[in-house]
Amino acid sequence: MAELIKIYEENPSPKEIEKVVKVLKNGGLVIYPTDTVYGLGCDITNNAALEKIAQIKGVKLEKSNFSFIVADLSNLSEYASIDNQNFKILKRNLPGPYTFILPGSNSLPSVFKKKKTVGIRVPNNNICRALVTALGNPIVSTSIKDEDEVLEYTTDPELIAEKWDKLVDVVIDGGYGDNVASSVIDLSEGDPEILREGKGDVDIF
Known part of the structure; x- marks a missing residue:
């Protein structure tokens, strides 16, 4: 049974965040x-x-x-190789609704060692950044898709909890979600290449 935990984005409760972190540390989804x-x-370190x-x-x-959700750009070099030009692009656009594809670094967790590139997200959302911190x-991370042909993504956390009840341990109710995914920008080959136009403005690249 998935536990539905209400957390407010304006001011995420440290107590509730800690509760979810405990689940993540124990290998929960x-x-x-x-x-x-x-x-x-x-948790990226939990292979199971x-x-x-x-x-x-x-x-x-x-x-x-899968994308890696990080809280900010400070520890990024552990997971991705970033040159100055790419760092400037990331700094300018994050936190924000983008997934940036970057060359993977040598210190990726063993299960991702063979990956040449990684997708990095720093969402502009206090709840998930507080979790990562x-x-x-x-x-x-991966987006939760829906079989519904009209709405690709479920936006109501209570419906999500019902649907995913037996598959995950916790559903955070942080209010209604969006139904447009992030824009995906590939920075692994030099100039930015737009792989998916989503919520983030792509005309700036």
Whole structure:
């Protein structure tokens, strides 16, 4: 049974954040709000949890394209190689509704070692950034898609909790989510390449 935990974005309760972090540290799966759609995530250092997410998404873990949610740009070099030009682009646009594809660094967790690139997100949402900060590691994340052809993403946390009840441990109710995913910008080959136009403005690249 997934526990539905209400957390307010304006001022996330440290007590509730700590409760969710405990679940993440124990290998639990959590659905949480971002500045775009709701995401499904786990602690990047927990291989069993990563396998569970890959299984839910029907992909092989080593071939998965999950994003890494980080709180800010300070520890990014642990996961991605960034030159000055790319750092300026990231600094200018994050936090925000973008996923940036960057070359992976040599110190990626072993399960991602073969990945040449990684997707990095710093959402403009206090809840998920507080989670990552309290956890001390990035959260590996994937958007929760819907089978509904009209609405690709479920926006109501109570409906999400109903639907994902047996698959995850916690659903954070951070209010209604968006139904437009992040824009995906590839910075791994030099000049920015737009892979998906989503919520973030892509005309600036």
